[in-house]
Amino acid sequence: MNAFFAQLPPGLLLQVLAGMAVNLQIACLALVIGLALGAPPAFGRLHQGVLGAISAGIVGLMRATPTFVVMFFLLNVIPPHIRLFGMSFTLSGTMIVVISLVPYSVYYVAESGAESIKQLRLNSPLAALLFLPNLARAFFVLVMASSSGAAIGVHESITTILRQAERMPVAGDRLALFAMGALLFGITLQTGFVLVDLLRRYLADLVTRRATVIPMVDRKELYGYE
Amino acid sequence: MPTPRSGVASVVGPLIWLVIVLAAIDTSPARAEEPEPPDGALTQILDGVHAEMPVGCSKSDVDRLLRVLCAGHIRIGVRSDYPQFAELDGTHWRGYEIDLARAIARRLGVDVDFVAVTPVNRIALIGVDRIDLAIASIGDNTQRDEQARFVRPHYYESETILVGARDLPLSSWQGAEGKTICVTVGNGSNAELWSHGARLMLFGEPSQLLDGLRDGTCSMVAQDNSFFAGSFAQPDFAGSYAAKLSFAPVPWGMVVALDDTKDLAHALALMTQIFHRDGVLLQMAKANRIAVGFLEQQETVWRRPDCNTARGSNDPACILPPLNAELQPTAFADRVSAVETWLATAIGLKISLPMLETAAAWARLQSGIMNSLILVAGALSGTLAVALVFGALLGSRTKVVQWPMRMLLIALQSTPPVMALVIAATIADVVGHYSSTTLIVAAIAALGLINGANAGQAISEAIMTHRVEPISRNLSELAIFTRGVERAAKQIEAFLINAVKGTPIASFIGTPELLNALTDISSFSSERATTYWLLLVFYIVIIMLVVWLCAGLRWFFHRLSMSMPA
Numbered sequence: 001m002n003a004f005f006a007q008l009p010p011g012l013l014l015q016v017l018a019g020m021a022v023n024l025q026i027a028c029l030a031l032v033i034g035l036a037l038g039a040p041p042a043f044g045r046l047h048q049g050v051l052g053a054i055s056a057g058i059v060g061l062m063r064a065t066p067t068f069v070v071m072f073f074l075l076n077v078i079p080p081h082i083r084l085f086g087m088s089f090t091l092s093g094t095m096i097v098v099i100s101l102v103p104y105s106v107y108y109v110a111e112s113g114a115e116s117i118k119q120l121r122l123n124s125p126l127a128a129l130l131f132l133p134n135l136a137r138a139f140f141v142l143v144m145a146s147s148s149g150a151a152i153g154v155h156e157s158i159t160t161i162l163r164q165a166e167r168m169p170v171a172g173d174r175l176a177l178f179a180m181g182a183l184l185f186g187i188t189l190q191t192g193f194v195l196v197d198l199l200r201r202y203l204a205d206l207v208t209r210r211a212t213v214i215p216m217v218d219r220k221e222l223y224g225y226e
Numbered sequence: 227m228p229t230p231r232s233g234v235a236s237v238v239g240p241l242i243w244l245v246i247v248l249a250a251i252d253t254s255p256a257r258a259e260e261p262e263p264p265d266g267a268l269t270q271i272l273d274g275v276h277a278e279m280p281v282g283c284s285k286s287d288v289d290r291l292l293r294v295l296c297a298g299h300i301r302i303g304v305r306s307d308y309p310q311f312a313e314l315d316g317t318h319w320r321g322y323e324i325d326l327a328r329a330i331a332r333r334l335g336v337d338v339d340f341v342a343v344t345p346v347n348r349i350a351l352i353g354v355d356r357i358d359l360a361i362a363s364i365g366d367n368t369q370r371d372e373q374a375r376f377v378r379p380h381y382y383e384s385e386t387i388l389v390g391a392r393d394l395p396l397s398s399w400q401g402a403e404g405k406t407i408c409v410t411v412g413n414g415s416n417a418e419l420w421s422h423g424a425r426l427m428l429f430g431e432p433s434q435l436l437d438g439l440r441d442g443t444c445s446m447v448a449q450d451n452s453f454f455a456g457s458f459a460q461p462d463f464a465g466s467y468a469a470k471l472s473f474a475p476v477p478w479g480m481v482v483a484l485d486d487t488k489d490l491a492h493a494l495a496l497m498t499q500i501f502h503r504d505g506v507l508l509q510m511a512k513a514n515r516i517a518v519g520f521l522e523q524q525e526t527v528w529r530r531p532d533c534n535t536a537r538g539s540n541d542p543a544c545i546l547p548p549l550n551a552e553l554q555p556t557a558f559a560d561r562v563s564a565v566e567t568w569l570a571t572a573i574g575l576k577i578s579l580p581m582l583e584t585a586a587a588w589a590r591l592q593s594g595i596m597n598s599l600i601l602v603a604g605a606l607s608g609t610l611a612v613a614l615v616f617g618a619l620l621g622s623r624t625k626v627v628q629w630p631m632r633m634l635l636i637a638l639q640s641t642p643p644v645m646a647l648v649i650a651a652t653i654a655d656v657v658g659h660y661s662s663t664t665l666i667v668a669a670i671a672a673l674g675l676i677n678g679a680n681a682g683q684a685i686s687e688a689i690m691t692h693r694v695e696p697i698s699r700n701l702s703e704l705a706i707f708t709r710g711v712e713r714a715a716k717q718i719e720a721f722l723i724n725a726v727k728g729t730p731i732a733s734f735i736g737t738p739e740l741l742n743a744l745t746d747i748s749s750f751s752s753e754r755a756t757t758y759w760l761l762l763v764f765y766i767v768i769i770m771l772v773v774w775l776c777a778g779l780r781w782f783f784h785r786l787s788m789s790m791p792a
Contacts, residue, residue, distance in 0.1 A: 063723070064769040065762075068730040072741060073762050076428060076754040093443065147642035151406070151734045152427065153443030158644050165648075166405070166445055169395045171656045178649050186640030 019157030027142035034105025042113030071100035267536030309456020365476035380477035404736035408444035415474035416749035580751030594743025608674020616682020621689035669732035684717030
């Protein structure tokens with residue numbers, strides 16, 4: 001075991017954590033863009049006719065777009081320096097990963113958003129509030145998916161772990177390192193899930209306290225706790 | 227009466243004459259056929275051309291050598307950004323190729339005009355008479371041989387080297403299997419890398435490889451050793467990185483135009499021969515701190531009596547052949563080209579389909595599509611199987627079964643897909659032999675576990691809801707399970723689609739699926755736009771098909787749960 005730890009450079013944990021910050025940054029950006037671009041089709045899905053069909057088509061296409069392929073498409077087809085509306089942009093590796101995650105983000109926001117609006121219209125604010133924990137869940141999915149940036153050399157946490165693993169000749173040591181990486185992700189994600197659950201409970205509590213439309217409600221039956 | 231002495235003398239005398247005559251007969255032809263050294267032949271060519279001056283200077287369609295000598299200067303195309311070989315530092319040119327260009331001009335007795343060329347225009351500029359000669363790190367291969375005249379002997383030879391951090395354990399091709407190697411598109415040696423199981427990451431410019439190596443984007447890069455000469459001359463780079471493997475040697479040749487250059491090419495060939503023989507090129511290389519292995523070998527070759535002749539540069543035993551870079555076309559390559567041309571002229575759509583034009587690319591494309599479809603089918607069935615098992619065990623009434631499954635679920639949910647694939651590939655490598663099949667199996671297992679575990683959780687939650695509902699109290703365990711699966715159908719569908727969307731990630735561990743196949747094809751065809759558009763469309767169509775199939779599956783589960791007896 002000591003031999004295993006002796007192989008690890010002193011600053012590895014910090015590097016992995018710095019990489020994880022990049023994962024969070026990528027997920028944040030993808031979610032924000034997804035919220036902006038997913039809102040119109042979310043509203044559009046509530047309509048019948050052409051608008052509804054177009055929105056459904058967009059959402060369907062976003063759902064079917066594979067993140068990893070989009071990433072390679074952007075890397076190989078779009079020039080790294082682009083001019084848009086008179087401004088120049090440099091498409092960094094991190095931005096490529098962000099953009100590749102946007103289709104999923106748009107799809108998720110549009111689907112959950114449409115469901116939430118529907119629930120609000122049905123006078124069910126509690127069900128509508130599920131949009132927030134759903135959004136948090138999407139955020140964690142995006143954090144996990146952002147690790148695909150390792151394939152194009154983005155300096156996120158998995159890249160750091162894989163670079164270190166390449167220097168380890170024994171497969172067992174590499175697997176131990178991967179397990180440590182998974183543990184770090186696990187702690188972060190499970191903490192996130194607990195926080196999301198707490199947020200959901202808090203919001204539910206808040207809404208039921210203010211609610212006047214459903215005064216007689218068995219909270220245990222509804223939320224699973226009193 | 228003749229005495230015996232006089233008898234002997236009468237025999238010896240004619241014998242001596244016979245020996246003298248025979249010796250004369252024996253040696254005369256040999257002297258006549260003694261090979262002419264290249265020095266004399268060169269002088270002869272130059273003298274012959276000088277004799278045509280100045281009358282020949284005003285004539286058209288004369289050899290380029292006469293034009294150069296008449297003009298009093300030679301226009302030589304050189305790179306301006308190739309450290310150690312040809313660099314422009316302000317107004318000062320320096321490097322191995324610059325020294326060679328100057329030595330040639332000196333021997334011709336003319337001044338030299340350097341013209342900066344790039345890999346893109348270096349041969350084209352010869353064709354449009356902007357330069358007389360190119361000494362610009364041009365690899366001599368059979369394809370280029372049709373576009374310009376290569377001067378042989380070659381003045382240098384490069385090979386592709388794989389460069390990585392010094393502490394990176396890699397000493398054989400086996401270590402490159404499944405590893406990501408950064409390369410430039412269009413590099414002829416890329417095919418050899420992917421044939422050894424390496425995964426390629428493509429870049430447009432060689433300088434991007436150095437940036438990638440330094441900032442950690444690439445852990446290994448492959449490029450000409452000549453490209454790294456400047457970097458390895460820097461102590462900090464040499465201290466951090468090393469060449470791990472070398473392969474695909476390519477001889478470099480000076481290049482002149484195809485027409486009216488017979489004399490010029492011959493004179494240059496003789497000069498190169500002499501420079502090799504006398505160690506001139508070797509000294510230039512040492513002065514510019516570049517690899518000298520090839521030049522030492524060539525010095526030995528051109529000192530050999532059979533090569534040190536005016537005809538040595540035409541002798542296959544002395545010169546190196548051009549690298550065979552011809553790719554066998556497919557049987558329908560002509561029709562593909564016709565379609566490309568028609569699209570360009572009829573509707574202005576410029577597309578290139580290199581994957582259909584050469585036999586190697588076509589074979590790679592076919593196997594890529596086949597492997598991708600196997601992966602998709604495997605990921606779907608793997609996800610479904612794992613989902614059902616996880617659903618049954620997590621939804622079990624026995625805590626002893628439930629808890630280990632929950633721990634496993636948390637572990638799988640906490641592992642990013644890329645890492646799960648790398649773990650699966652590492653285990654596959656330990657357990658079995660590293661091959662396409664084991665990688666596909668590993669990828670299916672990883673994708674099935676990650677997505678199936680999540681879908682299984684949804685099934686178990688649906689089972690729990692059925693258990694507390696009064697309407698399900700009289701149902702058998704099997705019926706509850708089936709109804710649970712039906713209730714979780716939407717979630718199962720979502721994770722099946724996720725599994726299919728995740729199949730291209732398998733390329734990260736070197737699985738020979740479509741993304742990897744098309745990246746490999748792009749790496750030697752230089753075409754990327756059409757290739758990646760097709761890839762994107764392929765996967766979107768596949769995923770839409772899976773969505774449609776999943777709708778059918780949901781209907782099937784619904785029917786199944788309804789037909790299940792209580």
